[in-house]
Amino acid sequence: MTSLPLSILDLAEIGPEETAGDALAGAVDVARRAEGLGFRRVWYAEHHNMPTIASAATSVLIAHVAAHTRTIRVGAGGIMLPNHSPLTIAEQFGTLASLHPGRIDLGLGRAPGGDQATFRALRRDLAAADRFPEDVLELQGYLSETSRIPGVEAIPGRGTELPLYILGSSLFGAQLAAVLGLPYAFASHFAPQALEQAVALYRREFRPSEQLREPYVIAGMNVIAADTDEEAQAHLLAARRRRAKLLLGRGRRLSPKELDALLASPAGQQVEVMLRHTAVGTAADVAEQLTAFASHARADELILAAAGPDRQAKLRALDLVAQAHGLPAAA
Template sequence: MVKLSILDLVRVRAGGDARQALDQARDLAHHAEAWGYERFWVAEHHNFPGIASAATSVVLAHIAAGSQRIRIGAGGIMLPNHAPLVIAEQFGTLAHLYPGRIELGLGRAPGTDQGTLRALRRRMGAVESFPQDIQELQHYFATPEPGQSVQAVPAAGTEVPLWILGSSQYGAALAGELGLPYAFASHFAPAELMPALETYRRRFKPSAQLDRPYAMVAVNIVTAPTTAEARRLHTTQQMSFTHLLRGDSQLSQPPIDDIDTYWTPAERYRAQEMLARSLVGTPAEVRDGIAALVSETDADELMVVSDVFDHSLRLRSYELTAEALATAAA
């Protein structure tokens, strides 16, 4: 049976605030480990009023404290925004606080706009050094060498597992060359999914961390008792993508009855391109969709994004999804 994990966007919802979003992420992780989810990731985003995960390592500490077993990680840290030493210190600290549970997914996209990049003091050319920065991180997480003058305290020796994230063949090739697990962002960039997986597997070289390719596919899933309800709940995410296309950052919005009254035909076309891999429906429909996706991609794991406005209904979506998969495997 394919493994299921969760990517939580830590959405700030209309009528709510950042503290509520952070506590709801923690609550979701607590429930998710009881439902059998493998890992729980959050992503680094900056200058988005509707996303509360900018201080990613701090958010992960809050989430990990509310759960016992589920693996906790970044999906991901946008490494060009940071000095590798600082990220090693942060995630090494988390590894000591929550032994055996912390992992680090790495991306090279900025996760924000150009003005915010300047405010982050991101150095010019940082993207080009992404492969070298990853290797520097690995060095900091390893046992220190004799005479090593710079150590990431307390990260040294923690061997925090690394993942490469991507939405193109660049990340796929890099993950393969470095022998690291690969997570593809088909929840917003599905067009390159199959070419990227082929590139990753073809370019894979065994490493100290991984002896064979391991591919995880991120996918939007909304599961509800009826198809109509699932489609209505999905309008929250459709509106969020519409706001993104408009360059209009807003808080997460409650679902609406008719999404076609909200977006223009051009926005609908572009949003549906990005959401093309979404699975929205009843447990049986989602179960069949998961089976088809796994058969097509041969994914080792799916990372589920269920961007539902109401927290209780979001919990229900994740629970029904896990139950649907368990039923299929029975």
């Protein structure tokens, strides 16, 4: 049993033979289960043009889930700010904060959330990522009582003081979060290479702010928990094959044997790197691995991406993690 907070990153995945509507209904089921089990928050990420992910309209999904839960924090992990104007995001999340006071989080990233064709379809400005620090400050102003743009206010939004989080997988995000005195969430569940260096930089250079007095690190980790180790290992193999198909399959129909060949190739090492920080096994095994990873990452909180062949397997994984980790179940 430990006091380390655990949260959920839900990709709102569209499973085989499912519609987007099925996936969005499933996201509500996951959030309700996480709330009942005592997880701190559930976040959704802005991904575009991905046939298996239904969270593209992130603020809309957050509104839906928040309306169908009672206490769990619900937020973006994250909004890709260069895809939007800061005022638009301030108004959207100001509305959410007004509807669900004290329950909404806003995590911010600077990636496009899709490929180059999607980048163009979003009408994204090539220089937008370079303005990310300034846009974060502008957004922060809209959510406070003092806008940085004279004569322009976010309504709803002004005065909500909505908590911001900087997301990243590199030293850039760590540096920015430290300078602004904001919590830092590292995407170690799929891009683990710079984890140790980024967290060290963030903690070393952190400057206190009105939002945060001490550094706060959230680290991402994949979780595959099952009732037996054999079942967990089977789920891990399925997860590795899904990643290989997504990253290397180029839209082809591939057999399990062909996917295993891809995984064994030099290109397949990309999948192994992405899954480096994955807790796999029975409840007790996974709880031990989570504790060890939190120490390694110097994390104040873990946000877990549950992997499984279907939603029921993911829900079962959450049950097992909460039971073994000693989360305080909601009343």
